Amino acid sequence: MEFSERTIKIIIDEAKCEGCKTHACVEACNTYDRGILVLKDGKPAVELSPEELARRGTECLACEYECWFRGNSAITIEVPIKGLDEYRKKYGTL
């Protein structure tokens, strides 16, 4: 499952959510963001339209962090930064 906020993409490998007992992602989303992630059939889900996700998301990254520490590392968040590849090439960090 994947969805986008204004500038980031959240990808959740739902197979890793099987047997997760914490659902820490949903708790983190309700604590630090605006409750975009909800629990549905034992897995994280979104029920808002793409437009509403883009409007409400604060790009806080808490779901990924909490899933690393208390879940099963099921979440990857892509944060594209314009010009980063060129910068890293220029300064030799690639």
Ligand code: SF4
């Ligand atoms: S914390 Fe991670 S493993 Fe657990 S339900 Fe959320 S995304 Fe899935």
